[in-house]
Amino acid sequence: MSKKAVKSVSPAQRRTTGEKAFAVFNGAFFILFAFLCTYPFWYLMINSVSDNAASAAGKVNWWIQGFHLENYKQVFGLEGMGQASLVSLGRTVIGTVLTVMASAFLGFMFTQKKMWHRQFWYRFFVITMYFNAGIIPAFITMKNLGLTNTFWVYILPAIVQPFNIILVKTFIESIPSSLEEAAEMDGAGTMTIFFKIIMPMCSPILATVAIFSAVGQWNSFQDTLIYITDNKLYSLQYLLYTYINQANSLAASVKANAGTAMNVAAMATQQTPTSIRMTVSVIVVLPIMFVYPFFQRYFVKGMMLGAVKG
Template sequence: MTTLSLPRARGIDRSGGDIPFKLFNYLVFALFAVVCAYPFYYLIINSVSANDVAALGRVRLFPTGFHLENYTQVLDLGGLPSAAAVSVARTVIGTVATVLASGFLGFMFTQDRMWKRQFWYRAVIITMYFNAGLIPVFIIMKNLGLTNNFWVYVLPFIVQPFNIILVKTYIESMPRSLQEAAEVDGANILQIFFRVILPNTTPILATVAIFSAVAQWNSFQDTLLYITDQSLYTLQYQLYMFINQASSLAQAAQNAEGNLGMVASAATTQTPTSIRMTVSVIVVLPIIFIYPLFQRFFVKGIMLGAVKG
């Protein structure tokens, strides 16, 4: 009796075949990480290097003539502390409001009991593609009394259709039995949201928080359009003005030292380049530190919130 021998399936040689592929992946992603991180590193090393050398563009990889006078002088220019307080306040309040609104609306749009649910969902989503335009929006803000008002930073950004879509899709992937069990126990809609849904949607809400915090912190156009009161200027808007007025600010920082002949050296004398680099670092660093706090939720949240399970 003859037996037929089947050809052996060709598989991947996991003992050594995967090693070149993994090394190639690590190399590509390492280079990509360097390309992404280098602009921030470049800002930092130029802000702490000798100002005369940095102005010539000679600082590339390592600081030259390390000093921290740039930061002390820039912080003394005025306007930054109040602008930082406004930026922090709008970021915290705006992020909390956006997360709660996105979570609650995303939850409600999954409820059949909601009146005209499909209509309201489509009404919210359509705003992703159409808007009134700059002048009509400005007129609306003025008629609502939001010009020169802190709440112009918060109220227009609370309802974000993209975030609502993410949360809605995430909630739809959760077991329906969680809500049904709460309903059997007599929980109302708010109790279900705050005690059942909210604790179980941490990954997607953390993702929404990152999106909202970055958008709030980096925004400056709303200040440009709606605010003339200097006490309501944001840190990003101050950065915008500082960059446009770098030359005059450098002269002001030098004059703050008293007699120019008494300035320690050209290495610590403010230049337009040092103003731009230092203020950019001051504005960028806080938001950079936020991402690591939420990073462990980010990938899971964005994947589950983007694909319905």
């Protein structure tokens, strides 16, 4: 009696009709969701490099029309853009580095049982998450400390973030304590353990804190609005806020500076309120988007391992 050949069936072929329908629906849903997330950025990009007249008329929706880069050239020529870019870059880099270092060190120290009144100081930091004195007391405090109209008003108040400290502390508690004990037996001090053992093992959670801090620093404009009157210290986000509110007058100013004689080719690159808004938005949004590819592989792991325990 001959044996019948048994055909191998792949897992995809064994799925029921309902499972296949769910897979199709699931894929379609996430494709739509991804489109909804990416389209606003795409819309900003194509309108910032398209024919300004077509963009102002709402004709640029899916693809570039009349490609040019004059918008960026003219917007970067606006007063204060270069200085504001340096201020935002400086506060983002310096603020992120200091916030990460402070979060790492305090998170580590709050796991050390030999720390003097460790539980008290930990609760003291955490309780500040739930209370806010308000804008006026905060302004008075910054003014009394001599921080108003200084670059450091962007940096110092944001260094210690209780939420970040909690994330780092919880992450460090997941590291086997035997590593620290072995280092102590070899004669390593607290700082040696922190820099040579704890810090290298905390890369995922520190990358997560770095993303939070960098995005927060780059996107912040309210502190400029409250504490700064010197236009040399304006941040890029604050200029975005003012330029969007003044888009009509800026467009008229650029047009006047360009001269009154306009040919057909020049009309395509003539600034409009829409082109001002789109271009400045891209300039502000695009740099911080490049942060994510470098830290994305750490982000999920850091959030999971650094999640607050119940």
